[in-house]
Amino acid sequence: MTDQQQTPGGLWPARLDPLIGGLLALGILTAAATQFGVWEPWEANISAVANHMVDNGRWLEVNVGQGSGAKEHAVSDLPFGYWPVAASVSLLGTSTLSLRLAGLIFGASTLFFLMLTVRRFAGRAVAWWSAIILLSLPLFCFHHWLALGQSTTLMATTTASLAFIHSRFSPGRAIWIGAWVLTALSGLSGGVPALAIPMAVLFTLFSYRIGRDSRSTVMRWSWAVVALLIVGLGWWRASLYMPGDAALESLFLWADNIHSTTGTTRPSFNAFVHQIGFGLFPFGALLPLALLTLLWSKDTSNEDSGLGAVLFVWILAGFIAPALGAGYSHFGIFLAAPGAAFAIAIYLGRMPKQDANPVLAIIAVLILALLDSNLKHETRLFADTIVGTSIDSFPAYLPYWKIARFLNFALIAYILLYQARLHHWLSGFVQYFAYPVRRRPYFDLAIFAMAALVPLLLLQRRTTLDPLVRGDGWGNLQFWFRRLIIALILGLITYISVWLVCYIRNKMLKGRTSGLLSKTSRWVRDTIDGRSALSGRITHLTGAPMSTLILMTVLMSWLFFFNVPIASELSTNFSQKEVLNVYKKVASGDEKLYTYRLSNQTNSFYSRDLPKLKTSTDFAKLAKGTERFFALIPRKDLASVNVEFRRATGRTLPVLDDRGSRYFLVSNKIDEGVVDKNPITNALIDELPDGVTKVNINFEDKIELVAWKIEPSQPKSGSPAELHMFWKSTAKTQSTWKVFVHIDAPGQRIHGDHDPVAGLFPTRNWKKGDLVRDIHKINIKRTITPARFTFYAGLYRSSTRMKIKSGKSDKQNRARLGSIQVR
Structure with a gap:
């Protein structure tokens, strides 16, 4: 779909959409940039590099180290990506805004050109979806309101790729020349991985013969030669100022990152997979399906089929090029987030207009659910993905992350509603039960299917049935069999109840289908049929206004979630500003x-x-x-x-x-x-509190385990519990030991291995006579069945366990502390 084919309308002319979108992006990114503190050490390192360039006038060197106590050291990194930040610092001085200004401008520019391109191919609405999705992707929004060193490369590769796409439909010179200038900037700032992306896009455009190219051969390729000469000259000049032991690959594959990362911590291939899953969360889960539907689109037009290939190659190059460079580099970022937003926006925007595809919908729901479950327990991996390095400490839980689960459910609901056409099934379901035409047989398959969901759901949530399962009168029946009996009884009650409702409803209507409605419904015109009117209320969800409103609400909620509460939590953890x-x-x-x-x-x-x-x-x-x-x-x-x-x-x-x-x-x-x-003050106590189980376990005459308790005293499957262990130091000096916890029952084990006091008070810092309260939270999995567990604990270091000299224990140096009933 081209601009000229779009239907006019809205609060402003369609041609202003990219400009308004760019200003919106600039406002959102600027609000975050000015509100939240500078992240240490990543943004501080970028500031150091920029200040060295400005103060010393050596713009081809990348030197880290600032302040009276910092030691300056050179890094084998390409300097050109830092030039925009250095220019901003030289004009405005060193401040939070000057440090981040280049990224803000680049982010808004990227979104402007993205909307311009998406609008041409997919229409005005999808252009807005792509803009909102892009601003919701953590890998894009954080790297543009933060100065993490990648915004120049992200902008250059994206705008170069988009410019090449536009050049196939515009005979003018400006776009073609601009595309090659931006390609040169990509190579200068990001090396070969960045240079490869727009080149791959251009190759695909020519291969699929998308658009027309009326330029002469000289005009077509002379600027390509100029761009490559600029890149080669820049690489050569930068190599002269790099450290003497820098490898040749450093010029091409970002060989030495400024964030003090060593070769032993180079990113694995999984780190780049995490950039898709976590860095583009949650929309990255839909990326494979979005590309699949574009590549195998039923639209036979050259533009639409070629667009799928271009986006596929763009995204593939943005993933593979940095990933292959990881063998030499210390950090490579996924460089095709805007291309991913392009594909995902088309995928989501076309759902209400295309035929039902329940198979793809189920696959999308499963991927989203799996990714949400993984990220719930891997918040540190999310933070690692943003900054590009392994973080030494990060909280295991973010306070606002529960909101993400509700937003993910909303996205899943949209997919089920419009891709699986759930409303069609729901419409028939409502007609079937609210307006029965005939009396239901004693065994009704539809009612049985609905009633069967009750025992299935109850068996999944074991704790729901616990009060009934643990009642008197069950004898020696196993707990699983008790649950099965109760679930089947409740399913039977559900079946009988629904059947009676249908029976009574049939008697009330006496075969009539008009129901209780006697006038035209405001949802469906010119009908007084109750079945059709009620169905119409549901079918109304498929209309363009309602689907647009639902999708807009979901996307804007994700945008707000990542740019406000999550950005605030991450900044609190990484910035000294709050301190x-x-x-x-x-x-x-x-x-x-x-x-x-x-x-x-x-x-x-x-x-x-x-x-x-x-x-x-x-x-x-x-x-x-x-x-x-x-x-x-x-x-x-x-x-x-x-x-x-x-x-x-x-x-x-x-x-x-x-x-x-x-x-x-x-x-x-x-x-x-x-x-x-x-936390050490809270851990050191003078005497044991009430309600503990006292023990006396002697570990090599150095440490004693004197008491323990668990809260609640009878924890439930699928619920957390707090384990309190009380240790006494009996020696002047200690080594570093970790605590292992084995809560065992036949065929089951609950693990609770940890560092004492959340790693903040290791045993080597204990003084003789210290009485230490160590509180550790354990999560009891839902798969754990109720039983009486035996509680074992001890101290270990690597593969060695501290020997127990006295107290109840087994032959494996595990202290036997007592039993715990899990309900």
């Missing part, structure tokens, strides 16, 4: 804020100018002093810093802010009424 805000609120007078234990190789955006405590002696001196001070420390160093503070003062270190997964704000004093958030 410094807490300091400003609680500090008074000239109370200073220091940094302590921050690595010399770690760049910092907010704390780079703060005074630094260089040694433990400096820290101990301030800890013993009478004046209050504050310190910003790495989260992973809390235990060792706490040891130094306890040695100097005899008490635990007060923590004022613990929301982030990377940094803590600590102080030597805490105001009255302010809660100390140090």
Whole structure:
């Protein structure tokens, strides 16, 4: 469909859609960019590179390290992708906005050109769907309102590919020249992987003979030669300024990333698969089906069939090129997110207009459900996907992630409604039961199928039947057989109830089909037939206004979800901004804020100018002093810093802010009424609380396990439980041990292996006499059947278990602590 074929209408002319979409994108990305703090160390590293270029005038070097304590080091990376950020910093100075301004402009430009292209091929509505989907993709939106170093390459590869597509329908020179200029920029900023993408798109356009090309041979290929010469010259000049030991591949495959990643942590192929699943969540789950329907479209037009091939090659190149480069590089990003949004928007937009395809709908639902289940338990993989490296610490649960499940259900409902044509079945179902024409037989297959769902669902949710299953009078019957009996009885009750409703309804109507409606329905014109009117209310869902409204609501909800609550949670974990805000609120007078234990190789955006405590002696001196001070420390160093503070003062270190997964704000004093958030303070207790089961397990005369309890005391299958274990240190020095937990029953095991106190208070930091309360949450799977379990626990390191000298145990150095009834 071309622009000229589209029906006019709307609040503004259709030709303004790309401009309005670009401004909308700029507004959304700018709101996020100005609201949330700079992510450490990733954006801070980009800031360091840009500042080195501006301050030293060496724009062909990539140097990391800033501030008085940071050590400068060169990186074998192409410098051209950092030029837009450096230019912004040179004009506006170093600030959050100047650091992110280039990405904001590039993101809005990308969306503008995407809408321009999608509108030409798929119409105005689908163009808007593609824009909203693109802004909802984490891999796109986060990489454009954050300065993570990939926005230049993302923009260049996308706009170059789109420009080549447009050039096949425009005889002018400008678009053709612009396409090759952007291709050159792709190669300069992203190396061979980025250069390959627009070239692959151009090759596919020529192969399928999409559009027309009236340019002369000289005009057609002279600019290609110019672009390749620019790329080659740029690579050659950049190679002269790279570190002496840089491999040749570094020029082509992003060989050394600035985020201090080493060759041993290079991304695996699975990391690139995660970029599709998690980085494009949830719409990435629909990408294979979207491409499938485009490649095998019933539309025989050259444009539509060729478009499917172009998008397939674009997305394939955007995935394979960086993935193949991962053997040499440390980070490669999926470079075809806009192409994916293009394909998915067409797929979703055409659902209400195409024939029913329940098979594809079921496949889509299964993929979405599986991906949602995986991501629910893998929030760290989601964060890894965004920043492109393995994060050392990240919370296992994000507070707002439950919203994603409801939004995923809404997307699944849309697919079932319009691709599986669920409304057709629902319409017939309503007619069948609300307006029965004849009396139902005693055995009705439709009623039986509906009633059979009740026992099937109840058997899946075992905990629902627990109150009945555990009643008296069952004798020695197995629990599974008790559930089966109850489920079948409830299914039979459901069948009888529905059959009676149909019987009574048939008696009321006495064979009439007009029902209770006696005038024209506002849903269906010129009818007073009750069956048709009720069916019409449901069929109304297939109309263009309703399907548009439903899809718009679903897409806008996902856009808001990722750009507001999830962006806020990730920024809290990765930025020092919130920590410094807490300091400003609680500090008074000239109370200073220091940094302590921050690595010399770690760049910092907010704390780079703060005074630094260089040694433990400096820290101990301030800890013993009478004046209050504050310190910003790495989260992973809390235990060792706490040891130094306890040695100097005899008490635990007060923590004022613990929301982030990377940094803590600590102080030597805490105001009255302010809660100390140090998990070590909460873990160290003076005596055992009430309600615990006391034991006496001696581990090599170094550590004793003295008590335990579980809450609730009888946990349920499919529910979480909190395991409290109480340890006593009986030696002056300790090694590092982990806790293993085996809760066993015949043929079943519940695992609970963990680091003590969530890894923040390892055994090597325990002092003699410490009584440590270790609380660990375990998830009891739904597949666990009720039984009495035996509770075993112990300490281990690698393949070695700490030996038990006294107390109940088995021959495998597992302490036998008691039994737990799982309901």
